Amino acid sequence: MTTKVKAAIIGSGNIGTDLLYKALRSEIIEPVWMVGIDPQSEGLRRAKALGLKTTAEGVKGMEPHIAEDKVQIAWDATSAYVHESNNALVKKHGVRMVDLTPAAIGPFCVPPVNLREMVGRSEQNVNMVTCGGQATIPMVAAVSRVQPVEYGEIIATVSSKSAGPGTRKNIDEFTRTTARGVEVVGGAKRGKAIIIINPAEPPLIMRDTIHCLTERAPRQEEIIESARQMIAEVQKYVPGYTLKNGPVFDGNRVSFYMEVEGLGDFLPKYAGNLDIMTAAGLRTAELIAEEIQRAEAA
């Protein structure tokens, strides 16, 4: 039997911790390191209790152990500001990076749309766009694979409690990176992204609206079928990904009203925005791990 591919989680916050719980269930990946910067971090304490090695010295604290602990994959769940230096440190040791920050130094990966082609290219660094991107780009792609999309626009509404300090400090990264993802991965000629943070209590479940303007009259039946298949693909790793209303066809406008409920591993269920990110990050890493195993077996 093949041994699991060893992986490190950089970032001991909510995202890193949720990812840890999901990764512990993986049949192909074994999380062995959790990297933080705060010795008081709850996330590090929890990771240690679950048997991982931990450091509060950032990636530098793990670096001397990368080779001996056979770390081959890392997730970065910190922030766009520090991603580049984190990546540089692990890259020296041939570690493949799945970037959950909006830094976007590597190509975008939205699993149901382009994961296979991404992995086949053995990219050292792949970027998971943004939570809003993971939740909406599949639907833009569902339309653009039927017919050309002139313009794609997404509105992601997340609960206040699920919007972390990283997102808040650099909200422009979210809108820019997501809009680019709508174009590059979603296939819209022009992309636009809007994020709304809502403080209502109890917290609202992540909502996403996707508007596509098609070049010619929308081919309704084909779009409905394409969307159905795409939603089923996303549901494989985020079961709470649901079409609440739509598609609405109004002239050349095609609109989907989605709700994203998380699995509730570590993060609460309403934080579907974070769940879809960690689930997509794990899904991506698992495909990289399969590739690594194949290469080692050969």
Add this chain to the structure above:
Amino acid sequence: MNLQGKKVTLHDMSLRDGMHPQRHQLTPEQMIEVATALDEAGVPLIEVTHGDGLGGASVNYGFPAASDEAYLRAVVPKMTRAKISALLIPGIGTVDHLRMAHDCGVETIRVATHCTEADVSEQHIGLGAKMEMDTVGFLMMAHMIGPEELLEQAKLMQGYGANCLYITDSAGFMLPDDVTARVSLFREKLDADVEVGFHGHHNMHMGIANSLAAIEAGAARIDGSVAGMGAGAGNTPLESFVAVLHRMGVDTGVDMWKLMDIAEEIVYPLMTHKVRVDRDSLTLGYAGVYSSFLLHAKRAAEKYGLKSTDILVELGRMKTVGGQEDMIEDVALDMKKAGTAE
């Protein structure tokens, strides 16, 4: 109420908030006509952008007749005394838009967030202050939290570099005591050199009363709109407000008669939607709903055979915030489904 001798800076909203009732279709030529007349009347500050601020052009909010840049490049050079401001809502617009506006000659940037989410504005307020712009923090839907909580958010914006903090009654929900409580606390607890402002909506006919309460409590800037042209039942109607202020001995520096002429001869004739306190806009105020939802709700009601007031009340019950226009069709579809099921 004694406001004798108080000074106040009036800020016209007709070419930004007024874009909502016009479905963002004002042309650069119309903007020039209104702005030059306001400039001539002595209005010191005029806001020009898409109704939802810089970068608001979208399916969600509506595509405007021209780009923000085209509007600004048209209007700014025509001003003799008035300064032009722009609105920026983080999550919709970015610092790139802010740089563009600055490059167009915009001197005042107003960075708007929902009242509890001030920490998304750090980048934008920081850059505005760094570029030495008049940088304003604009706390929307300010009725949704109490004065103390609102002050905490204002202090964050002050810390990022804002030199003026606004209490923004986006839903036109507040009554004068609500305004007094918030403005006086801001005035007492914010730095002395930081100004306090109030932005009202006329949904409950309280625009003028609330703005007077704000001045009494220490506000130095008040938003209004010539002919009241703004979202919902509009903003505080500027010409009426100036008339009241002049009777009360407040120095505005604005020519009231000219303002009346602008309302009568330029703005009323160009209005495509009658901005007034009607059933829907009154519902906005009563239920505490974001004013720019008005026309979107009317359209959804018509399309799905529902009553617009029902949609608005439901949006209020769901505690929607500014920018959630996409909820309107979603809610309408839910209501239609529920109606069919019955």
